[in-house]
Amino acid sequence: MKIERVCAVYFSPTGNNRKIAAKLSTQLAAALGAPKKLIDITPPRAREGKYEFQETDLVVFVLPTYAGKLPNKLLPYMQSGFVGNGAPAVAVVSFGNRAFQNSLAELNVTLSADGFRPISGGAFVAEHAFSPAIGAGRPDAEDWAEIAALGEATLDFLKSWDGGPVTLEVPGDAKAPYYVPLGLDGKPKAFLPAKPNTDMERCNRCGACVKLCPVGSINPDNVAETPGICIKCHACIRLCPLGAKFMDDENFLSHRGMLERDHTDRKQPVWMVAKPE
Numbered sequence: 001m002k003i004e005r006v007c008a009v010y011f012s013p014t015g016n017n018r019k020i021a022a023k024l025s026t027q028l029a030a031a032l033g034a035p036k037k038l039i040d041i042t043p044p045r046a047r048e049g050k051y052e053f054q055e056t057d058l059v060v061f062v063l064p065t066y067a068g069k070l071p072n073k074l075l076p077y078m079q080s081g082f083v084g085n086g087a088p089a090v091a092v093v094s095f096g097n098r099a100f101q102n103s104l105a106e107l108n109v110t111l112s113a114d115g116f117r118p119i120s121g122g123a124f125v126a127e128h129a130f131s132p133a134i135g136a137g138r139p140d141a142e143d144w145a146e147i148a149a150l151g152e153a154t155l156d157f158l159k160s161w162d163g164g165p166v167t168l169e170v171p172g173d174a175k176a177p178y179y180v181p182l183g184l185d186g187k188p189k190a191f192l193p194a195k196p197n198t199d200m201e202r203c204n205r206c207g208a209c210v211k212l213c214p215v216g217s218i219n220p221d222n223v224a225e226t227p228g229i230c231i232k233c234h235a236c237i238r239l240c241p242l243g244a245k246f247m248d249d250e251n252f253l254s255h256r257g258m259l260e261r262d263h264t265d266r267k268q269p270v271w272m273v274a275k276p277e
């Protein structure tokens, strides 16, 4: 199968998926002798139009797991913003050392419905956006070796593939419901309406948070206000240069505490390659 371009599409509020997309696409493009194009769909303006691909493109998608699936506010764009035209795709999700559950399955189904042909995929551990203590330092050297192994397996597959129909089997169920966050007491904790608070003694109104918010929800005239929806991605909290943003919602803090307490054991990545039908 002749590949003429490698593209990497990623949604990455706190940077994990950007790193994975850059590394994997660099490996693939170098081995294939093809140019590489990075498509960052994190900013709202990047999701205004459609992206169309061809059979000779290899398209790597790297998205985060949110509540065991793809981010629900991103899903409609994933379903409408891409035209695959038969392009082979690599379906990758990251997850914050709890579980990826059904996110990879949802990505596989969504890409197929968009007209891509997923030929390989994987789920890799990355530091949890909610706390640097969960999945600390991941992806680490062992994870990068697994990500490179997925790249190698993808290249091997492309060498022998005649372009015929393929099926990528991945764990999970795209139709399963979202994970319900639990708290320190083991009970469900709803924090959908929670939004970050701002320490105005630290904030110097630089506006970085306004630019970083992937759903454009922070008021540029008063950065302490978040009139729009909050997807809890933690871009503003993790990337504020002055550490002025924080969460103080009790239910959210209880969930984060549970993750910090119960999800410190090392979770393993998985990856797989398609089989000809």
Ligand SMILES: Cc1cc2nc3c(=O)[nH]c(=O)nc-3n(C[C@H](O)[C@H](O)[C@H](O)COP(=O)(O)O)c2cc1C
Pocket (backbone or CB within 6 Å): 011, 012, 013, 014, 015, 016, 017, 018, 063, 064, 065, 066, 067, 068, 069, 094, 095, 096, 097, 098, 099, 100, 126, 127, 128, 129, 130, 179, 231, 232, 233, 234
């Ligand atoms: C709202 C939200 C929900 C999340 N849900 C899960 C989850 O269900 N399981 C898990 O292991 N990690 C979960 N994570 C962690 C992210 O999948 C992980 O931090 C991801 O690598 C973030 O990608 P980014 O750094 O590119 O933004 C969640 C993170 C956020 C912000």
